[in-house]
Amino acid sequence: QSGSAGSSGSSGSAGKPTGKPIKQLTIGLPGSLSNLYPGQEAGILNYYVAALVMEGLVYVDPNGITRPAVASSWTRPDAQTYVYNIRPDAKFSDGSPVTVDDVLYSFQMARDAKASPGIASYYGAVKTITQTGKNQITVKLSTPSESFEWVPSAPGALFIAPKAFWQKNKGQIGTPQALLEGTGPYRVTSFAPDSHVRLEPTGTWWGGKPPVDAIQINFIANDSARYLAEKSGAIQMSFNVPLDAVQQWQTLPGNRVLSVPDRSWAGLIFNTKVAPTSDVHVRRAIAHCIDRAAVVKELLHGQGQVATAMSTPEQFAGVYTPQQASAKLAAIPQLGFSLAQAKAELAKSSVPHGFSTTLEYPNTGPQLGTAALSLAANLKKIGITLQVKEVTISQWLANLSAPKQLLRYMWYFNTTPDPAELVSYLLASSPPNLAGYVNKQVGTLLGQASVELDAAKRATLIIEAQKAAAADLPYLPLWWGRSLTSFSDHVGVKNYSSYIFESPWASNLYSAA
Amino acid sequence: MTVPGATAGRASRAAGLYLARRVAGTVLLLAVMSVLIFSLLYAEPGDIVRNLLGTRPVNPQTMAQIRAEYHLNEPFVQQYWTWLSGAFTGNFGTSVQSGQPVAAAITSRLGLTLELVVLAFVLAVVTAIPAGVLAGVRHGRGTDRAVVGGAVLFVSAPAFALGLLMLYLFADYLNWFPVYGTGSGVTGRFDHLLLPAATLALGLGGFILKITRAAVIRELDQDYVMFARARGLRNRRVLTIVLRNASVPVMTSLGLALAYLVGSTVLVEQVFSLPGLGTLLDNAVIFKDVPVVQALTLLMAAAIALSALLVDLAYLALDPRIRYEMTAR
Amino acid sequence: MTAPTALTVTGLRVRAPQGPIVGGLDLQVQVGETHAIVGESGSGKSVSAKAMAGLLPPGLTATGALTIGTDPVPLDGAARAWHQVRGSRITLLPQDPFTSLSPRHRCGNQIGEPLRRLGRSERAAAVLAALDEVGLPARVARQYPFQLSGGMRQRVAIAAALITRPDVLIADEATTALDVTTQRDVLDLLARLQRDRQMGLILITHDLGVARGRADQVTVMYAGRTAEHGPAATVIASPAHPYTGRLLDCDPPLDVALERLPTIPGSVPRLALVGTSCTFASRCDLVTDECRTQVPPLAEVGPGHQAACLRTAEFVRDRAGPEHAGRGAAGATEPAQPAGQDGSTALLSVRDLTKSFGGTVALAGVDLDVMAGESVAVVGESGSGKTTLARIIVGLETASGGTTTLAGSARPPQIVFQDPYSALNPSLTVGTSLRDALRAGGRDRSDTEVAALLDMVGLPAAYARRRPRALSGGERQRVAIARALAPRPDLLVCDEAVSSLDVSVQAQILNLIADLRARLGLSVLFISHDLAVVRQAADRVYVLYRGRFVEHGDTSGVLASPAHEYTRLLMASAPAAHGPRPA
Amino acid sequence: MTPASSIAELEAASIAGAFAGRRRRLPVSVVLSVLLLALVAICAIAPGLVAPHADRQDILLGVTGPGTAGHLLGTDDLGRDILQLTLGGTRSAVAGPLLIALGSMLFGLAFGTTAGYLGGLLDGLIARWADLLLALPAVLLAIVVAGIVGGGYGVTVAILIVLFSPSDIRLIRGAVIEQKTQPYVESAKVLRMPAWRIMYRQILPNVMPVVIANFMLNIAYAIVAMSSLSYLGLGVGPGAPDWGRQLSDGQSILASNPAAILAPGILIVLTATAINVLGDWLFDRLNERVAAR
Numbered sequence A: 001q002s003g004s005a006g007s008s009g010s011s012g013s014a015g016k017p018t019g020k021p022i023k024q025l026t027i028g029l030p031g032s033l034s035n036l037y038p039g040q041e042a043g044i045l046n047y048y049v050a051a052l053v054m055e056g057l058v059y060v061d062p063n064g065i066t067r068p069a070v071a072s073s074w075t076r077p078d079a080q081t082y083v084y085n086i087r088p089d090a091k092f093s094d095g096s097p098v099t100v101d102d103v104l105y106s107f108q109m110a111r112d113a114k115a116s117p118g119i120a121s122y123y124g125a126v127k128t129i130t131q132t133g134k135n136q137i138t139v140k141l142s143t144p145s146e147s148f149e150w151v152p153s154a155p156g157a158l159f160i161a162p163k164a165f166w167q168k169n170k171g172q173i174g175t176p177q178a179l180l181e182g183t184g185p186y187r188v189t190s191f192a193p194d195s196h197v198r199l200e201p202t203g204t205w206w207g208g209k210p211p212v213d214a215i216q217i218n219f220i221a222n223d224s225a226r227y228l229a230e231k232s233g234a235i236q237m238s239f240n241v242p243l244d245a246v247q248q249w250q251t252l253p254g255n256r257v258l259s260v261p262d263r264s265w266a267g268l269i270f271n272t273k274v275a276p277t278s279d280v281h282v283r284r285a286i287a288h289c290i291d292r293a294a295v296v297k298e299l300l301h302g303q304g305q306v307a308t309a310m311s312t313p314e315q316f317a318g319v320y321t322p323q324q325a326s327a328k329l330a331a332i333p334q335l336g337f338s339l340a341q342a343k344a345e346l347a348k349s350s351v352p353h354g355f356s357t358t359l360e361y362p363n364t365g366p367q368l369g370t371a372a373l374s375l376a377a378n379l380k381k382i383g384i385t386l387q388v389k390e391v392t393i394s395q396w397l398a399n400l401s402a403p404k405q406l407l408r409y410m411w412y413f414n415t416t417p418d419p420a421e422l423v424s425y426l427l428a429s430s431p432p433n434l435a436g437y438v439n440k441q442v443g444t445l446l447g448q449a450s451v452e453l454d455a456a457k458r459a460t461l462i463i464e465a466q467k468a469a470a471a472d473l474p475y476l477p478l479w480w481g482r483s484l485t486s487f488s489d490h491v492g493v494k495n496y497s498s499y500i501f502e503s504p505w506a507s508n509l510y511s512a513a
Numbered sequence B: 001m002t003v004p005g006a007t008a009g010r011a012s013r014a015a016g017l018y019l020a021r022r023v024a025g026t027v028l029l030l031a032v033m034s035v036l037i038f039s040l041l042y043a044e045p046g047d048i049v050r051n052l053l054g055t056r057p058v059n060p061q062t063m064a065q066i067r068a069e070y071h072l073n074e075p076f077v078q079q080y081w082t083w084l085s086g087a088f089t090g091n092f093g094t095s096v097q098s099g100q101p102v103a104a105a106i107t108s109r110l111g112l113t114l115e116l117v118v119l120a121f122v123l124a125v126v127t128a129i130p131a132g133v134l135a136g137v138r139h140g141r142g143t144d145r146a147v148v149g150g151a152v153l154f155v156s157a158p159a160f161a162l163g164l165l166m167l168y169l170f171a172d173y174l175n176w177f178p179v180y181g182t183g184s185g186v187t188g189r190f191d192h193l194l195l196p197a198a199t200l201a202l203g204l205g206g207f208i209l210k211i212t213r214a215a216v217i218r219e220l221d222q223d224y225v226m227f228a229r230a231r232g233l234r235n236r237r238v239l240t241i242v243l244r245n246a247s248v249p250v251m252t253s254l255g256l257a258l259a260y261l262v263g264s265t266v267l268v269e270q271v272f273s274l275p276g277l278g279t280l281l282d283n284a285v286i287f288k289d290v291p292v293v294q295a296l297t298l299l300m301a302a303a304i305a306l307s308a309l310l311v312d313l314a315y316l317a318l319d320p321r322i323r324y325e326m327t328a329r
Numbered sequence C: 001m002t003a004p005t006a007l008t009v010t011g012l013r014v015r016a017p018q019g020p021i022v023g024g025l026d027l028q029v030q031v032g033e034t035h036a037i038v039g040e041s042g043s044g045k046s047v048s049a050k051a052m053a054g055l056l057p058p059g060l061t062a063t064g065a066l067t068i069g070t071d072p073v074p075l076d077g078a079a080r081a082w083h084q085v086r087g088s089r090i091t092l093l094p095q096d097p098f099t100s101l102s103p104r105h106r107c108g109n110q111i112g113e114p115l116r117r118l119g120r121s122e123r124a125a126a127v128l129a130a131l132d133e134v135g136l137p138a139r140v141a142r143q144y145p146f147q148l149s150g151g152m153r154q155r156v157a158i159a160a161a162l163i164t165r166p167d168v169l170i171a172d173e174a175t176t177a178l179d180v181t182t183q184r185d186v187l188d189l190l191a192r193l194q195r196d197r198q199m200g201l202i203l204i205t206h207d208l209g210v211a212r213g214r215a216d217q218v219t220v221m222y223a224g225r226t227a228e229h230g231p232a233a234t235v236i237a238s239p240a241h242p243y244t245g246r247l248l249d250c251d252p253p254l255d256v257a258l259e260r261l262p263t264i265p266g267s268v269p270r271l272a273l274v275g276t277s278c279t280f281a282s283r284c285d286l287v288t289d290e291c292r293t294q295v296p297p298l299a300e301v302g303p304g305h306q307a308a309c310l311r312t313a314e315f316v317r318d319r320a321g322p323e324h325a326g327r328g329a330a331g332a333t334e335p336a337q338p339a340g341q342d343g344s345t346a347l348l349s350v351r352d353l354t355k356s357f358g359g360t361v362a363l364a365g366v367d368l369d370v371m372a373g374e375s376v377a378v379v380g381e382s383g384s385g386k387t388t389l390a391r392i393i394v395g396l397e398t399a400s401g402g403t404t405t406l407a408g409s410a411r412p413p414q415i416v417f418q419d420p421y422s423a424l425n426p427s428l429t430v431g432t433s434l435r436d437a438l439r440a441g442g443r444d445r446s447d448t449e450v451a452a453l454l455d456m457v458g459l460p461a462a463y464a465r466r467r468p469r470a471l472s473g474g475e476r477q478r479v480a481i482a483r484a485l486a487p488r489p490d491l492l493v494c495d496e497a498v499s500s501l502d503v504s505v506q507a508q509i510l511n512l513i514a515d516l517r518a519r520l521g522l523s524v525l526f527i528s529h530d531l532a533v534v535r536q537a538a539d540r541v542y543v544l545y546r547g548r549f550v551e552h553g554d555t556s557g558v559l560a561s562p563a564h565e566y567t568r569l570l571m572a573s574a575p576a577a578h579g580p581r582p583a
Numbered sequence D: 001m002t003p004a005s006s007i008a009e010l011e012a013a014s015i016a017g018a019f020a021g022r023r024r025r026l027p028v029s030v031v032l033s034v035l036l037l038a039l040v041a042i043c044a045i046a047p048g049l050v051a052p053h054a055d056r057q058d059i060l061l062g063v064t065g066p067g068t069a070g071h072l073l074g075t076d077d078l079g080r081d082i083l084q085l086t087l088g089g090t091r092s093a094v095a096g097p098l099l100i101a102l103g104s105m106l107f108g109l110a111f112g113t114t115a116g117y118l119g120g121l122l123d124g125l126i127a128r129w130a131d132l133l134l135a136l137p138a139v140l141l142a143i144v145v146a147g148i149v150g151g152g153y154g155v156t157v158a159i160l161i162v163l164f165s166p167s168d169i170r171l172i173r174g175a176v177i178e179q180k181t182q183p184y185v186e187s188a189k190v191l192r193m194p195a196w197r198i199m200y201r202q203i204l205p206n207v208m209p210v211v212i213a214n215f216m217l218n219i220a221y222a223i224v225a226m227s228s229l230s231y232l233g234l235g236v237g238p239g240a241p242d243w244g245r246q247l248s249d250g251q252s253i254l255a256s257n258p259a260a261i262l263a264p265g266i267l268i269v270l271t272a273t274a275i276n277v278l279g280d281w282l283f284d285r286l287n288e289r290v291a292a293r
């Protein structure tokens, strides 16, 4: 399994760099954006666009390492304190310099649930944010939180804009009436919701001039149309190539599809509070019924990795390489595909003759649906009737936090490089987690991890916590996903990795021939 | 049998009364619909807060703040009232998903959908009515069968399937049209909208054609046609007389056309990735974006009601009997 | 006749895919002459007329030779050829003024339509002249057909038909849909125009009275063939074909009430099923084997008088004999007054009945009595309120004012309507319809009761299994009467119950009603616009005019010496097959 | 009035067989439609017979193109045989539309008949209600409602019944009003038959031809509407064999197996066309019959 950046199954590779800038890059985006500000609409694609225009104090480099952005440097004097120095040469796209006031106000806006409903909850642990020097800001937390490191970044939850701009366009940021304003390499020159965004370089970015002169991002909701557009050469790059169409895209001449782990996790949530899934044998029986390797190979067309845990291998950046992380995570006990064992487990359970239940999946994740159907086909053989139901994303989300069902899907995109991001969400018992699972030992390990400053020790604690929980099987990890991006052979890309689109990624592109 | 010669004043008063009644009916219809949609959205699972936050862990304070922002903790009647009083002052609220004022979100997409629908309508009318007349005149012969066969086929094909076929055939295989986008400038726009409009027009044209043909056949069977021919009128003159009489049922079908177009445009905009009202509605429904869904359905229903009204007015112009009956009342 | 020929047709045959419809029609119309084609429904009159104008519906084909003036016109000619002929040489005026004009065009435009070549003002002038010619005011040009009465519409149609100045006009039952008085006006108009323009007029009618009063020549058609042809007066005074004779006999006289009307048993066959035989063979008293094996040729029986009958001689002899000559005298006796009519017990009494529909007053206060066992008629022109009165009496309409009282013990009255085709439920068998009626009347609904009802109206019990579709108009009307009799009513209201039947069938039904009255002591309220029918069917008559009774009394008395002007007008308008020909 | 009793014509009707005048050969299109619909009916009634393995999946097989051994039309991404899946999908593709047409017909019969016959306030209410529903964009509303409620086969069918019913109500109401003034109905009234008997025994059989023809056309429209909603993910649940579902699922594997989308697509169009052809023909025939009497 390749965990690192790289292309997979591509039919060709980009030509040699020409050294010239790319005049115009037209990109096809699936689905559509109705607002460009991730604080309002927090979709993964919104982040991709915003990453070119706005920045936080820090950013995540292609290797997953946190680096200074609008901040020139930052320190963490203790577990509950972060200190940032603002870069003196940082300028907004209109040429005005970034002031501490702007940053503080941007923080304030990010924490405001009305202005930024999509991201405000990241600031739950923050006690104060104050100016502590001419160009210095200090954040104090109420509890130690390792994961705060990524919060003041653009892929996280801070988008720095001029204070005047915030005040002028309160609640409207990101709409066509109030396009984004930031310190990034590009500014938005036009935006029509559901149609397109056009970006042009600002010339004021501290990182220099980016290699692409104009970026036109078109929203092409229909996958067939997007495919035909790529085929006709109307677009040169395309995000999120649909998994089941990957072969089709790969065989397009003059085109290549690059695949990279996207730090997403798909898994099943067992309701441990309600019978019969409160019975571990039932959970184990179900786990034995899914052939995860086959699902990844056939249903995901190999574009994924069988998940052995909740942390994705890419989130141990700086401690382990993804390969090392995969190996460590593989040590967590797993239940293999075996209908015989499944039958045996079920026989030991309170419902030896099976039962019936439903599993909902969001209409935006068809691969979840096919995997569920495959699971259902196997469950049927041991006497469990699983009805697979497709629901709208909003209904799925609603049912996710209001559990009635025995079995639910979780489909989570980690936004930070923190290995504990999903683990603490799913395993911490306060507030109650989605499985209703309580385990003291797991709680203790997670508690230690949250105050551990040493990254390596922390990583070990997080893996230990998952090991401890694995025996009880409150969640069944299915796969770690990959995202596929299609590039014309005239567009080259450097440093291609899991994190690339969360930084000002256009600076990694080059013109190829 | 003689009908009183209606004076102009009486006629216009009757027409005014009629219009007032129709408008009142339409307003009532819209009110009922808004309550219906609002209560549906209210009652169904799916939570705006959740939609905004995605799968991330929810912080209770944030949740409460957002709920308050969108008046979600108020009782149904109050929520509806908030919406209604806003709507009366022309404020349809802001989209939950985009934060954009609903009016702006709609107006920015209205143009495209309007162009698409109008183009489709024109295409359908200019092809289907002559074809329907031709089939009616050639009733029972080869031409008739071929034309009707085509119409039935188009009526039977779901718009999205037709759209996909068109996309692969004309945009990809033959490379005559662009595969996506909205184009700029008049010709660019036309180039981009022709394929989706044609998709819509085929299905719609099928309906119009069938009705035109039936109307023409029925009229051709009337005594007055025989009498006109008996007086030596040429076929073309006879046909113009027939067409005037056949126009009433055809008008009815055109009135229903908008309802058809509004429904199908949702599908066709999806297939051709057009950022029109259909796409907006589909997204808003999925996202449970109440203000947008409300405003859009009402807008579309109002448009349809308006077209029904126009059709009724057209009846008055086309059918003297209805005109006199109305003023006689 | 030395006048030039306007139209000649010889050997006209029309075929449908299923077989022949018209089997050889010969016709010669002189300039300035009126030629009537008479025949019962389905005899092929309309089809022949359409064939002569090149207007046959698709599927029908015509053969034969047609000459208009001196120019031969190919009957199966192309559409283009006909365009030279239609309008300018020959025009067909259809029957129903309610459908023959386009409902959504102004009358002026419709009339002027063939004059497209003329300028606007010239055309307008021509239209006004045409309207004036048919006696309509100029404003009609700006009106729509629905704003006009039936008579006015037919005048508009005539104006439209004649604006191209055709040499020959075929009027296919052009007055049948109109009221008697209007009918006379329109016929007068046609006669005047024909005289003025010296055109040939072919008058198609099923009414021998019209033929007698209006035509110079008459052709009697039967089942698609010519039965008899000759000068109108001759044919009607001394018919040479048994069918013509029987048809004349069936037509009820206006001056006397016959005890029993003569009828022709059986019904008209389809030409396709007749084969080589006389079409009338199945219904003829004089039929011989010879009649059944050959098609009788048209043979000269007098000057310009031909008949297609092998037995003409016998027929003419019989008719001249004493047996037939007594027809008028024998019938002159008034029908015996049925029992129970002593003038004391009013079964139904209507007092000061009024009815208005919105603004229109249909009934403006009428008083009417029907004694037990009596037959009372209400006559009046179209729109006078006859139907409204009938509907109120049977409870289909509620009166605006006044009372209708039924004698204490009487069962609710029942009604028989005009159109036999819609009178019966087309999806139920006759038996089922009758059973439903018996059940509704609270009576035993056994098969024997149904059979008894059918028997009462002279139909075999086997008809119970038939659907209305398989019955003739006369038979349907019989079933309708049987159904009305199911709850044993004391009063039967007949709203124009015989008006849409052919004379021969009409006679059968009138006889049936008379029989039922005698057998059941039934009272009948007879609504009609046909005075001759009233003469036969009613003891007393009320004359309704604009919602009021203007006259009433014994039928014989009222008709012999009408007191009211309107009654006199009605009498004068009635086209009579018998009696003196109007000037 | 003309003496309408064309006895000869009637005789022809009884002697030479009913509709002798119209005994044409069946149009080829109608014959083909009937044959196709018969096949569709077999597939719908006995899916187990024609497609016993419609839901057998073999994910290890993956998508294969047409002509693979044992899979004439190839497989979909779950390794299901497209031919079997398509045949097996017939039932849900036609059962829903059938239910919709039937449901809206029943609505029409219940409300249209009473409204038309009884008239008055009830008629006013029902007619306005039908007008109200008719003024709504049906497909759009179905999308909104099904989208909000969450789709599902039953829900979609129910919504479409409600949205289809006003046109049936109006049609039947109109036909009943037309029949109501017919002498045979008035005779029944004069005979003092109860209203329900008049409505359902006397009038109904005579409006049935129009109703049945309209029922056919409704099925065709419903097939198209259902598949459109399925395309938006609002129809039948995932995994179940269904043409509309196959169309939306099959789009993504178009390149690897075009049959996955072509087979159900063609069947939808063909079935709807066949029903339309049959419905149109029936409509003409029944109208002719009505005109002929």
Ligand SMILES: Nc1ncnc2c1ncn2[C@@H]1O[C@H](COP(=O)(O)OP(=O)(O)OP(=O)(O)O)[C@@H](O)[C@H]1O
Pocket: C016, C021, C039, C040, C041, C042, C043, C044, C045, C046, C047, C048, C057, C059, C060, C206, D002, D003, D004, D005, D006, D008, D009, D021
């Ligand atoms: N288009 C047609 N196809 C087949 N048969 C037809 C057609 N038109 C008329 N007929 C038949 O031709 C015969 C003569 O019809 P026609 O209309 O000429 O009768 P008519 O004498 O005018 O009767 P009426 O007095 O009722 O008008 C009838 O039996 C009729 O059924």
Ligand SMILES: Nc1ncnc2c1ncn2[C@@H]1O[C@H](COP(=O)(O)OP(=O)(O)OP(=O)(O)O)[C@@H](O)[C@H]1O
Pocket: C357, C360, C361, C362, C380, C381, C382, C383, C384, C385, C386, C387, C388, C389, C529
């Ligand atoms: N349902 C109705 N609504 C409005 N006006 C009506 C209605 N029925 C009859 N009338 C009007 O009432 C008057 C009398 O009509 P009615 O039918 O009683 O006449 P009639 O003597 O039977 O005529 P006809 O000989 O033509 O049958 C007419 O002016 C008619 O237009």
Ligand SMILES: [Mg+2]
Pocket: C045, C046, C047, C172, C173
């Ligand atoms: Mg005729």
Ligand SMILES: [Mg+2]
Pocket: C386, C387, C388
């Ligand atoms: Mg009347």
